[in-house]
Each structure stands twice: as structure tokens, then as C-alpha cells.
Amino acid sequence: MRQRNKRWFGVFLFLLAVWMPIGSAAEEVDVKEIVFEHLGDSYEWHITNWGEKEIGIPLPVIVKGRESGWQVFSSSRLHHGAEYNGFYITHEGAYAGKVVERNAQGEEVRPALDLSLTKNALALLINSAVLLLIFLPLARWYRKTEYTPPKGFKGAVEVLLLDVQEELIRPCIGEDYKRYAPYLLTVFFFIFINNLMGLVPFFPGGANVTGNIAVTLVLAFCTFVVVNVSGTKEYWKEVFWPEVPTWLKVPLPIMPAIELFGVFTKPFALMIRLFANIMAGHSVILGLICLIFITASMGTAINAGMSALAVVFSIFMNLVELLVAYIQAYVFTLLSAVFIGLAKVKAH
Amino acid sequence: MSLLIPEVGLLFWMTLSFGVVFFILAKFAFPVISQGVEKRNRYIHDSLDAAREAEAKLATLSQQAEALMEQAREERKALLEEAAETKKRIEMEARESALAEVGQLKNKALAEIEESKRRALTEIKDQIVDLSVKIAGKVVSEELAGDKKQKELIDRLLKEEVIYKS
Numbered sequence: 024m025r026q027r028n029k030r031w032f033g034v035f036l037f038l039l040a041v042w043m044p045i046g047s048a049a050e051e052v053d054v055k056e057i058v059f060e061h062l063g064d065s066y067e068w069h070i071t072n073w074g075e076k077e078i079g080i081p082l083p084v085i086v087k088g089r090e091s092g093w094q095v096f097s098s099s100r101l102h103h104g105a106e107y108n109g110f111y112i113t114h115e116g117a118y119a120g121k122v123v124e125r126n127a128q129g130e131e132v133r134p135a136l137d138l139s140l141t142k143n144a145l146a147l148l149i150n151s152a153v154l155l156l157i158f159l160p161l162a163r164w165y166r167k168t169e170y171t172p173p174k175g176f177k178g179a180v181e182v183l184l185l186d187v188q189e190e191l192i193r194p195c196i197g198e199d200y201k202r203y204a205p206y207l208l209t210v211f212f213f214i215f216i217n218n219l220m221g222l223v224p225f226f227p228g229g230a231n232v233t234g235n236i237a238v239t240l241v242l243a244f245c246t247f248v249v250v251n252v253s254g255t256k257e258y259w260k261e262v263f264w265p266e267v268p269t270w271l272k273v274p275l276p277i278m279p280a281i282e283l284f285g286v287f288t289k290p291f292a293l294m295i296r297l298f299a300n301i302m303a304g305h306s307v308i309l310g311l312i313c314l315i316f317i318t319a320s321m322g323t324a325i326n327a328g329m330s331a332l333a334v335v336f337s338i339f340m341n342l343v344e345l346l347v348a349y350i351q352a353y354v355f356t357l358l359s360a361v362f363i364g365l366a367k368v369k370a371h
Numbered sequence: 372m373s374l375l376i377p378e379v380g381l382l383f384w385m386t387l388s389f390g391v392v393f394f395i396l397a398k399f400a401f402p403v404i405s406q407g408v409e410k411r412n413r414y415i416h417d418s419l420d421a422a423r424e425a426e427a428k429l430a431t432l433s434q435q436a437e438a439l440m441e442q443a444r445e446e447r448k449a450l451l452e453e454a455a456e457t458k459k460r461i462e463m464e465a466r467e468s469a470l471a472e473v474g475q476l477k478n479k480a481l482a483e484i485e486e487s488k489r490r491a492l493t494e495i496k497d498q499i500v501d502l503s504v505k506i507a508g509k510v511v512s513e514e515l516a517g518d519k520k521q522k523e524l525i526d527r528l529l530k531e532e533v534i535y536k537s
Contacts, residue, residue: 062374064381085380119373137380144384151388155395162400165407170414184401185408204405205397213392237377241385302374 054313058306062231063120064141066098066112070226080226082145086110087136088124098139110134146230147238150217158212187211187356195360196367203363206249210242211356218301218348222341233351234301236294243294246359251286254366261368262286289362293355300351304344311337 068080081099088094091109100107101122104114113123118133126132140148161180164173173181192207193200217238220228232238262282264272271278311333318329 059374064378117373137378138383139380140384141378141380143381147381147384147388151392154392158396158400158404162403165403169407170411172411181404181408184404188405201405205401206393208401209389209393209396212396213389235377235381236375237381238385240377241382241389245389 052313052316052319054310054317057313058309060120061309062234062302062305064143064235065120066101066122066139066141068142068145068226068230080145082140082142084110084122084139085137086122086134086139089126089132089135091124143230143232143235143238146220146228146232147217149227150220150232151213153220154212154216157216184208184212187353191353191357192360195357195364197364199367203249203253203360206245207356207360207363210246210359211352214242214297214355215348215352218352219345221301221305222344222348231302231305233297234303234305236298239294239298242297242355243290246293246362247287247290249359250290250362250366253363255368257368257370258366289358293358297351297355300347304340304347308337308340308344311340 066084067082070078070080072078081097083095084098084101085093085095088109094108094110096107101110101112104111109124110122111124113119113121113131116131118131121133122137122139123131124134157180161173161177161184164177172178187208188200188204191211192204196203214233217232221230221232221234223229262285263279265278265282267278314333315326315330318326321329
């Protein structure tokens with residue numbers, strides 16, 4: 024019975040491979056490690072463990088050593104703490120899980136630059152390719168045909184695109200919306216596709232891309248730039264000389280300071296919101312799945328009960344995450360559009 | 372805590388992939404799609420307008436056709452009535468003329484009959500006269516044989532005849 028259970032777990036493990044970097048249920052399960060390992064980034068794309076064998080895709084490590092200069096090599100050379108050209112992956116300290124080298128003093132330091140094509144970076148590239156594969160055929164359709172609306176998948180994509188453009192971007196920005204539509208549409212679909220791909224539990228998906236702060240940072244920074252570049256004279260006047268009693272502005276510029284602070288907190292909130300939502304979703308699903316393996320040592324009855332419960336809950340969570348994937352993409356785009364619209368105020 | 376610190380490598384890859392995706396989509400995809408959809412919407416709008424116009428025109432036309440039909444129907448009715456009247460009149464006239472002719476014919480026939488009757492009577496009268504004369508002559512010639520008076524009568528009759536004839 025235990026044997027059969029284990030095999031069943033094997034199948035389950037395969038399906039949820041990316042989230043399940045553990046070999047067998049018999050070992051002690053370190054939930055925290057599993058969850059954090061998934062939420063963070065890694066130098067190789069771990070797919071599953073088949074028996075004792077680890078199955079994964081080794082990815083290129085691209086580092087610039089502090090002394091040794093640029094180096095490119097496969098991450099499989101760093102397996103299990105192996106060292107290559109002075110680089111290795113440390114497992115403790117501030118840089119746990121990262122490629123490090125030793126400096127002249129023998130201290131563990133990060134390389135000068137680490138541009139490794141990590142799991143998240145590869146996922147970004149794959150998802151970008153997916154994005155292009157979705158929209159370029161639709162664009163080709165419109166280059167080739169006149170007046171005939173596309174059918175099937177292209178039609179569905181078009182409906183979503185038009186919905187975002189007409190119901191979100193247009194009302195938020197106003198008459199000048201066409202200038203900003205390409206950026207906002209790219210943001211929406213970039214986040215949406217990355218969120219969705221993150222929910223697919225096996226290889227091309229499953230990476231916690233939009234739940235990574237670097238990714239949301241770049242997105243938020245782009246919005247920050249777009250908002251402030253399109254800011255009108257009135258917008259800057261409202262920041263530095265808002266219409267409040269003069270004593271709030273001179274001699275101590277309290278309101279301008281607050282307003283200026285607001286200029287930065289808006290994109291910062293965008294960054295944190297997306298990051299936290301997606302990361303939390305992944306954590307919850309992961310935690311639920313781990314429940315199965317935690318209870319594995321508590322006897323068959325408890326384990327079976329908890330497994331069923333965990334599966335039901337994780338199905339529910341996945342559905343919620345599907346919703347969240349859309350909502351977060353929507354919210355990010357909506358707020359970006361609102362901020363752009365606010366930056367384009369005209370003198371009243 | 373490491374989750375909250377953005378990695379330089381990922382920042383680089385993210386900037387690269389987002390930048391490339393944005394560039395390609397903003398240049399080759401979204402404007403094309405937007406324009407295509409806009410063009411199609413305008414086309415649909417125009418077509419709807421044209422259809423509405425055509426419908427209105429059709430409605431007027433069918434109204435006109437209806438009016439024409441009504442007029443034609445009335446005309447037909449009038450024609451039929453007129454025809455019926457004409458027929459009646461022609462019949463009446465025909466009957467009258469027939470009656471008149473018949474009357475004429477009858478009169479003529481009657482006249483002819485009268486004439487024939489008169490002629491027949493005259494002829495009969497003549498024949499009767501002839502016959503009586505013949506018979507009387509015979510009778511007279513039988514009685515007059517040998518008698519003086521008879522000779523005188525014959526002479527006188529002859530004389531009368533001659534005088535009458537001359």
C-alpha cells in the first residue's frame with residue numbers, strides 16, 4: 024500500500040514537477056526550503072527527480088569575475104557545490120543559492136557582474152516568444168485581410184486586446200490614448216502571459232517570473248518614466264507648487280516634499296503589489312501541495328485525507344490564481360494608465 | 372529577505388526581453404491591429420448607414436408601388452363598371468333595333484300579304500268575270516240563233532265594242 028502510494032506520488036510529482044524539487048516522500052520535508060527555492064531564482068531549470076536521478080535543464084552561467092573577467096559555462100559544472108574556475112554556488116550566508124567566488128582576502132563575494140541566464144531569465148525569454156507568437160500572427164492577419172474579423176484564437180485575443188484598449192486605456196488617458204496604447208497593451212499582455220505561464224506546473228511554465236521583484240521593478244520603472252516624461256507643466260506645478268495655503272509651501276516645503284514623494288511611491292506601489300500578489304499565490308499553492316508530503320509520515324489514513332484536501336484546495340487556489348493573473352495585469356495597466364492620465368492634466 | 376532584493380542579472384534580462392517585446396509589438400503589432408479594427412469598424416458603420424438608407428428608400432418605393440397598385444385597382448374597377456354598362460347599353464340597343472326591324476318586317480309582310488290578297492282577289496274576280504262572260508256568251512249565243520232581236524243586239528254590241536275600242 025505504501026509502495027502504491029509512493030508511485031501515485033511519483034505521478035503527482037511529475038505533474039507538479041517544477042514546484043516539487045524533492046525526491047521522495049520518505050525524507051524529512053523542509054517546506055520553507057522548497058517554497059523559497061521555488062520563489063527565488065536558480066541557475067538550472069529543475070524539472071523533477073526520477074528516483075535518485077535529477078532531471079533538469081542546465082542553463083548558461085554568465086559571470087564577470089572580479090579578477091578573472093568574463094566567463095561563460097554551463098550550470099551543470101556547479102552541481103552539488105562543485106567549483107569551476109573559482110566559482111561555486113554557496114548554500115549559506117547572504118548569498119545563499121547564488122554563484123560566488125573568493126576574493127584576495129579569501130572572503131566569499133559575488134562576482135562583479137552576474138548576467139547568468141537563470142531559470143527566470145529563460146522563462147522571461149520563453150514567455151516573450153509566446154507573446155510575440157500570439158500577436159504577430161494577428162498583426163499579419165490585419166496586414167493581409169481587410170474588413171474580415173479573425174476567428175478562433177486570434178479572434179479571442181483581439182477581443183481581449185480591444186477590451187483593454189477601449190474600456191481601460193481610453194477612458195483613463197483620454198483623447199491622446201493612442202500614443203500610450205502600445206506601451207500599456209504590452210505591459211498588460213506581458214504581465215498576463217507571465218502570470219499564466221507561472222501557473223502551468225511543468226517545464227515551459229512554472230517559473231515565478233512576475234513574483235520576482237526585479238521583473239516588477241523594471242515594469243514599474245518603465246511606467247515611472249512614461250508618466251513623468253508625459254507630465255505637463257500643470258503636473259509639475261501641482262507637484263512643486265500645489266494649491267494649498269502658502270505656509271505649507273514656504274519656508275518649509277512640506278506639501279512639495281509629500282507630492283514629490285508621491286511621484287516615487289506610485290510606481291513603487293505598482294512594483295510591490297504585483298510582486299507580492301503573484302509570490303503569495305505561488306507560496307500558497309506550494310504550501311498546500313507540501314501538505315501532502317508533510318503528512319506522508321503520519322500514516323496512510325491521515326495522509327490520504329490530507330492529500331485529497333490539499334488537492335481540492337490547490338485546485339481552488341489555482342482557479343483563484345487564474346483570476347489573480349488577470350486582475351493583477353489589469354490593475355497594473357489600469358493604474359499605469361490612470362497615472363499617465365493624471366500626469367496629462369491641463370490647467371483649469 | 373533575498374526575495375526583496377532585485378538581482379542585476381534578472382534586471383538585465385528583464386529589461387532586454389521587455390524592451391525587445393515592446394519594440395516589436397509597438398512597431399509591428401498593436402498599431403496594425405488597431406488600425407485594422409478601426410478600419411473595419413468604420414466600414415461596418417458605413418455599411419450600416421448605407422443599409423439604413425437603402426431600407427428607407429425601399430420603404431418609400433414600396434409605398435409608391437402600393438399607391439400605384441391601388442390606383443390600378445381603382446382604374447380596373449372603373450373600367451369593369453364601364454364595360455358592364457356598355458354591354459348593357461349595347462344589349463338594349465340591339466334588342467331595340469331587333470324589335471324595330473322585326474316590327475318593320477312584320478309590317479312589310481303584312482303589307483305584302485294584303486297586297487297578295489288583293490291581287491288574288493282581283494285575279495279571282497277577273498276569272499269569275501271571264502267565266503261568267505264565257506258562260507253567259509255561250510248561253511246568249513245559244514238563244515240568239517235565228518231571232519231578229521238577237522241580230523240587233525249583236526249589232527249594237529258590236530257597235531259599242533267598236534266605239535269603245537276606237
